[in-house]
Amino acid sequence: MALLFMIFLAEVLVLLLKFFSQAFPGNQVFIVLYGGLHGFTTVIGLTLFLILLLSKKQKNRFISVIYPLIILLLVFLILVIIPRDTSALYSFVLLVLLNVLFYFLASVLYFVYNQRGVAFFVLAQVVFTLGGIVSVFYTFFEPIGLILWCFLLIAGFLKLGQKTYSKEMLVLRDIPHLMSRLGVKMMLFYNGISVVMSIVVLGGFFLIVGDSPLVYRFFLVYLFFIVVSNAFVGIVVSRGISSRLRKLHEGVSKIQEGELDYRFKKESEDEIGELAHAFNDMAQDIAKSREDIDKKVEERTFDVLSKQKELEEAQRATLNILEDVQNEKDRAEFEIRRIEAIISSIGDGLFVTDKYGRIVLFNPMAEKISGFKEKDVLGKKYSDVLEFYVDNDTESKLFFVEKTLQSGKLSSIGRNVVLRTKSKDLIPIADSIAPVKRGKEVVGAIVVFRDATKEREIDKMKSGFVSIASHQLRTPLTAIKWLLEMIMDKSVGTLNEEQEDYITQAFDSNERLIGLVNDLLKVSRLEEQRVKVKPQLVHIEDILDNIVKEHEINARAHGCTIKTTWKKLGTPKIKVDPLLIKNVVDNLISNAIEYSEGKNVITLSVKEKAKNIEISVKDKGVGIPKKDQGRVFNMFYRSDEAVKLRAEGSGLGLYIAKMIVNISGGKIWFDSKEGKGTTFYFTLPLSGSKKKNAGKGIE
Numbered sequence: 001m002a003l004l005f006m007i008f009l010a011e012v013l014v015l016l017l018k019f020f021s022q023a024f025p026g027n028q029v030f031i032v033l034y035g036g037l038h039g040f041t042t043v044i045g046l047t048l049f050l051i052l053l054l055s056k057k058q059k060n061r062f063i064s065v066i067y068p069l070i071i072l073l074l075v076f077l078i079l080v081i082i083p084r085d086t087s088a089l090y091s092f093v094l095l096v097l098l099n100v101l102f103y104f105l106a107s108v109l110y111f112v113y114n115q116r117g118v119a120f121f122v123l124a125q126v127v128f129t130l131g132g133i134v135s136v137f138y139t140f141f142e143p144i145g146l147i148l149w150c151f152l153l154i155a156g157f158l159k160l161g162q163k164t165y166s167k168e169m170l171v172l173r174d175i176p177h178l179m180s181r182l183g184v185k186m187m188l189f190y191n192g193i194s195v196v197m198s199i200v201v202l203g204g205f206f207l208i209v210g211d212s213p214l215v216y217r218f219f220l221v222y223l224f225f226i227v228v229s230n231a232f233v234g235i236v237v238s239r240g241i242s243s244r245l246r247k248l249h250e251g252v253s254k255i256q257e258g259e260l261d262y263r264f265k266k267e268s269e270d271e272i273g274e275l276a277h278a279f280n281d282m283a284q285d286i287a288k289s290r291e292d293i294d295k296k297v298e299e300r301t302f303d304v305l306s307k308q309k310e311l312e313e314a315q316r317a318t319l320n321i322l323e324d325v326q327n328e329k330d331r332a333e334f335e336i337r338r339i340e341a342i343i344s345s346i347g348d349g350l351f352v353t354d355k356y357g358r359i360v361l362f363n364p365m366a367e368k369i370s371g372f373k374e375k376d377v378l379g380k381k382y383s384d385v386l387e388f389y390v391d392n393d394t395e396s397k398l399f400f401v402e403k404t405l406q407s408g409k410l411s412s413i414g415r416n417v418v419l420r421t422k423s424k425d426l427i428p429i430a431d432s433i434a435p436v437k438r439g440k441e442v443v444g445a446i447v448v449f450r451d452a453t454k455e456r457e458i459d460k461m462k463s464g465f466v467s468i469a470s471h472q473l474r475t476p477l478t479a480i481k482w483l484l485e486m487i488m489d490k491s492v493g494t495l496n497e498e499q500e501d502y503i504t505q506a507f508d509s510n511e512r513l514i515g516l517v518n519d520l521l522k523v524s525r526l527e528e529q530r531v532k533v534k535p536q537l538v539h540i541e542d543i544l545d546n547i548v549k550e551h552e553i554n555a556r557a558h559g560c561t562i563k564t565t566w567k568k569l570g571t572p573k574i575k576v577d578p579l580l581i582k583n584v585v586d587n588l589i590s591n592a593i594e595y596s597e598g599k600n601v602i603t604l605s606v607k608e609k610a611k612n613i614e615i616s617v618k619d620k621g622v623g624i625p626k627k628d629q630g631r632v633f634n635m636f637y638r639s640d641e642a643v644k645l646r647a648e649g650s651g652l653g654l655y656i657a658k659m660i661v662n663i664s665g666g667k668i669w670f671d672s673k674e675g676k677g678t679t680f681y682f683t684l685p686l687s688g689s690k691k692k693n694a695g696k697g698i699e
Contacts, residue, residue, distance in 0.1 A: 248276060255283050348431060348450045355443050357381045357401055369429070369451050371422030382447075387420040388413070388429075391529070401445050404433045408442045413449060416529065428452040459527060474521075477514050484510060519652040522583070523635070526659040533663065533692040535575035540606055540613055540684070541566050543578050547585045548604065551593070555602065558593050565605040571613050575688030580660045584668075585617070587653035588680050592619035595678075612666065612683040620677040629672065633658045657682075664689045 254262045263280050343350055349366035351359050359382050362374040370386060377385045388398040404411055411433050418426040430452040436444035484507045486492060488500070495503065525531045548562050555562050585604075592602045596619055603618040624632060631637045636651035661668040665685045672678035 248279065251276075251279060255279075255286070261287065348448050349429075350446065350448050351377070351382065351386075352436070353382055353401055353405075353445050353447070355405060357383065357405070357445075359385070360444070366449075369421075369427070369449070370419065389418050389420070389426070391416045391418060400433055401447065404435050404445045405442055408435045408437065410434050413447075419449070428456045430455065464524075473517050474514070477510060477517060480510050481507070481514065516652075519656060522656050523652055523659075526656065526663070529663075531580075531663065531692070533577050533580065533689055535577055535689045535691055537573045537575050537688075538578060539569045539573055540571055540576075540581070540615065541569050543576075543581055544585060544604055544606065544615070547582055547589065551586075551589050554590075555593050558596060558600075560593050560596050560600045560602055562589070563601055563603045565603065571606055571608050572686065574613060574684060574686055576664060576684055577689060580664060580689075581684070584657045584660050584682060585615070587657045588617040591653065591680075592617055592621065592678075595619065595621040608686075609683070611686050613686065614681060614683050616679055616681045618677065618679040623674040623676055623678055624670070624672040625674050629670075632670065633668075663692075 251262060262283065343361070343363045346363070347365060349369040350361070350363045351366050352361035354360055358379055359377045360379075362372075362377050367373055372385060382401055383397065383399060388400065389396070390398065398417060400411065400413060413429060413431055413433065417429055419429045420426055428451075429449045431447075431449045433448075434446045435442045436446060484503060487495070487503050488507065522531075544564065548564060551562060589602065589604075592600075596602070600620050603616075605616045605618070607614055628637075633654050635655045637654070638651045658668050661682045661684075665687070666683040668680070668682040670678055670680045
């Protein structure tokens with residue numbers, strides 16, 4: 001803009017030189033200066049106009065270049081259309097009307113955006129311009145240079161507005177405020193530009209006026225009037241606006257420094273007043289936003305601190321848990337090492353299975369007994385590696401672990417079980433199986449076993465000794481019995497009463513000794529599995545009826561009564577060895593009679609239950625003390641009550657009964673309360689007993 005003003009002043013100087021060259025025709029200095037300076041300014045003006053047109057830095061070519069170019073083309077179009085001989089008055093009137101049109105459009109634009117003060121100022125320029133028309137009577141028109149500079153100034157003015165627009169867009173947020181600020185800036189610059197434009201527009205008079213002194217005087221008066229009026233209006237308006245703008249600037253600075261409670265006083269209802277109101281709204285919005293931001297920051301800070309506190313507490317809790325877990329892990333590892341040491345050091349073989357029967361633990365003694373290494377059996381099902389059989393019956397394997405996993409109860413392997421080792425040898429083993437429970441759930445089993453080879457050999461030797469001794473005793477005892485019977489029958493003479501009493505006592509003692517020898521022989525045969533089993537299809541009630549008849553005399557002698565609960569044959573026939581069943585029931589009824597005090601009722605019952613027939617013998621005798629109940633089926637067991645009551649017996653009856661029930665495929669147990677009596681139960685399978693031909697009969 002500064003360069004444009006300088007060139008414009010040079011153009012004014014050109015006009016003055018032309019004036020003096022016409023005023024003093026004979027002076028060549030004015031003519032030379034006028035021609036040279038006029039050519040120079042014309043070339044510079046065209047160059048600047050092309051630079052402005054082709055510049056790549058223009059952000060808005062319509063405002064900066066295209067719009068002035070269109071106006072310039074319209075002017076040249078008018079000049080081309082108007083003939084050369086047309087009255088200069090009309091040519092000048094068209095040019096001035098074009099300028100008036102520009103002012104009018106500017107005033108309409110300002111009115112649209114509520115810039116009334118600036119609009120009236122522009123309309124004042126329209127009045128001053130129209131005043132110039134009155135002073136024109138005739139002219140010679142050559143306006144190309146002036147028109148060029150006129151529109152260069154217009155382009156520069158619009159460029160300045162475009163710059164103002166681009167800067168203010170960073171501050172204000174809506175179009176009305178944007179146009180208000182743009183209008184104020186344009187108005188301030190217009191104070192100086194309007195004078196220049198008026199001179200440019202009316203400067204053509206200076207070139208076209210001939211020798212009329214009247215026109216000279218009128219032009220000078222008019223020029224002076226324009227300069228003075230514009231200067232006066234510009235000074236008044238600019239001071240009023242600039243002072244209020246300074247206040248706005250100071251207020252904005254305070255707001256920028258953080259005084260968000262600062263507010264502008266609305267001194268007027270014009271554009272600056274509205275701008276002040278807009279700044280107040282903006283400051284209020286900023287203050288509210290700041291308050292909201294501070295509140296949110298405070299809330300977020302509180303949330304962050306709360307979360308941090310919770311996180312710290314959770315971290316401490318986690319560390320405590322990890323510490324507890326580590327302590328528990330250490331204790332568990334210690335217990336595992338201790339248990340492993342115990343398991344490794346025990347003298348029995350041991351292996352542990354999971355609930356699926358897979359081996360999870362195999363101790364060194366189990367390796368020694370079976371011949372299998374731990375690495376060979378871990379993870380495998382026990383029955384795929386370890387084969388258990390009953391004695392030498394290798395056709396049918398035993399699956400005792402599955403029974404324990406299903407029942408969840410402790411059980412024994414059995415007396416006559418053998419294990420096939422890795423070397424295919426069969427060795428006798430003995431011991432027990434226990435379930436592993438987690439709460440009520442069975443999760444595995446522990447099998448403890450030992451090599452029972454030596455035990456079996458000792459038992460065999462013992463059984464052999466008992467068998468031999470019993471046979472050796474049985475022969476003389478039988479002879480003694482025969483001789484005593486002859487004496488008692490008086491085959492060898494008459495006996496007095498005392499002699500008969502002695503002979504009777506001797507006979508009873510001999511009978512007890514014979515019974516003991518017979519029991520020992522039974523035990524020997526049962527333990528060695530040399531008892532022959534001959535199953536017959538019978539009704540159990542028939543066997544029991546015969547046994548009851550045999551015991552009625554002995555029962556009455558002890559003041560007891562034997563009662564049966566069946567009236568007819570209610571159970572199905574089954575295959576059992578009657579002689580073996582008779583031995584069991586004989587022992588149970590004999591014990592019930594022996595351990596009864598005074599009058600007692602002994603009750604026999606038979607019923608079908610599940611897949612078995614259940615037989616029970618109930619008495620109301622002295623009962624079995626709780627401390628002795630675990631030894632009832634042991635060999636040679638006799639309770640303290642038997643000693644007190646002087647009950648006869650060897651202590652082998654229940655032991656024999658249990659073994660007979662076992663080989664018959666059943667189970668035996670009892671319920672007893674001391675002082676209230678005892679009930680013995682045993683079962684026989686409906687499927688019957690298995691036949692066995694090897695060995696001898698039980699008797």
